[in-house]
Amino acid sequence: MTDAQVSPARRWAITLSVMMVTVMQVLDTSVTNVALPHMQGSLSAGIEEMSWVVTSYLAANAVAIPATGWLSARFGRRRFFLICTVLFTVSSFLSGIAPSLEFLVAMRVLQGLGGGPVIPMAQAIMWEIFPLRQRGTAMAVWGIGIMMAPILGPTVGGWIADNWSWRWIFYINLPIGFLGFLMVSAFLFDSPFVKKPRRIDAVGLVLMVFGFGFLQLMLDLGEKEDWFDSGLIVVLFVLAVCTLAGFLIRELMATEPILDLSVFNDRNFAVGTVCIALVGLGLNSSMLLVALYTQKMLAYDAWNSGLVLAPGGLGTMLALMVSGRLVARMDQRLMLAGGCLLGAFATSLMTRLTLGMDYWSLAWPRFLQGFSMGFIFVPLQTLTLATIRLERLGNATAAYNVVRNVGGSVGVALATTLLVRRSQEHQTTLAAHVNVWSGDTARRLKEWTAHFMSQGADAFTAGRQALAMLYRSTTEQAQVMAYADDFWLISVVFLAILPLVPLMRRVHTEQNERARESPGRVEALPAPDD
Secondary structure (H helix, E strand, O other), X not given: OOHHHOOHHHHXXXXXXXXXXXXXXXXXXXXXXXXXXXXXXXXXXXXXXXXXXXXXXXXXXXHHHHHHHHHHHHHOHHHHHHHHHHHHHHHHHHHHOOOOHHHHHHHHHHHHXXXXXXXXXXXXXXXXXXXXXXXXXXXXXXXXXXXHHHHHHHHHHHHHHHHOOOOHHHHOHHHXXXXXXXXXXXXXXXXXXXXXXXXXXXXXXXXXXXXXXXXHHXXXXXXXXXXXXXXXXXXXXXXXXXXXXXXXXXXXXXXXXXXXXXXXXOHHHHHHHHHHHHHHHHHHXXXXXXXXXXXXXXXXXXXXXXHXXXXXXXXXXXXXXXXXXXOOOXXXXXXXXXXXXXXXXXXXXXXXXXXXXXXXXXXXXXXXXXXXXXXXXXXXXXXXXXXXXXXXXXXXXXXXXXXXXXXXXXXXXXXXXXXXXXXXXXXXXXXXXXXXXXXXXXXXXXXXXXXXXXXOOOHHHHHHHHHHHHHHHHHHHHHHHHHHHHHHHHHHHHHHOHHHHHHOOOOOHHHHHHHHOOOOOOOOOOXXXX
């Protein structure tokens, strides 16, 4: 069955089906973070132990995504999507009834294995069943559904954990997964363009599992273990480099590789994956920094911190409604460049941090950043994937999402590392300029001393407390400046995408539709003009 034989009603039924399963996966990713303190108390675990609830899921994701194209070809797209849905739903239930931390981590690994392939498969499915003139609208509808997860996840998840139990953040997946399974069973069909691989590339599979697993664990644990001062991180780094190098060599030589790297011969795809890595780096790190700043520096609780992040998802939803209709009507490169410029501007607004800033001072830049994402994701995905043959689309979306995830993981690791290092540097600089003989410093010490004496402290104790408050003020200002430095760097990352945009060729609707009528040919021929 080709896209021409799929009725419009069935196309949208398939879209809704895969969107439901994808929302379940994305929702569970965002909702777990706010429930970690509740899990910690219930399971009598330490903070470092609880981090494995998140890192185990991410590591399993990193392992599963690269094999998505090969597995869907091996088992059939419909069957493999159903397997992932069942695995994710059942492991969600088992996570909810987990009697111990070890059992919960094991179930989170199964969740990651089941949830990882969902997004690249959904992208490949929708890219295949919709012609280019409708893909923007279809991806916008799908994206709006996906953006509900980061909006509702931190807020609803926090409310559920506070008022019911952290176990219910996993139980809510059960009805969604059951309904998604029924709809996928009824509407989804196997791709007619993909050939089933004749053999299993066992060596490539083993190298891929260990390579991406070592890489993800190194990035997750790096800052906590003080990076290369830790023997564990050095070992993980060496293992990741060796296994990933072996994986790349194996995939280039294998006749039926797990991850077909020849898709990177396509110029649009190669440049597009570099762009999505930078976008993932900038977006993931900025969301983390906003969450950390609101909770650690402004003393927001999880609910209010989620409310600061939520406008970003709302902005993306609004932008998707516009960009989805424009992507087939104008030069996608202009849309992408405009989105990157707006993203850089929004991030630069976040550098104006103070300890007394109000809600809207952070929520408004988050809204603008989210709006910019709507004008980045749709044209970038169109430029990257439209020139890929239909039979290689599943493999291409898997590679695309691998790079995006690695970029996001690197961004989080880089942001947290720079935050600590720059905070130390600023604290050293500020402390060097604090002079007790200075008039301003003496005045502030006198004010703090008088304040503590009015609270009942004697003169000596009040003086020591005043010095402590001066030190605290210095460290807080150093941290604020470090956050600002991180946001400036993220702004530069968005600007760094701009020189890459002209390297991609515009995709024209007419060329794309003519190419689709000839099976086996390139799905969309890029325009000759650059």
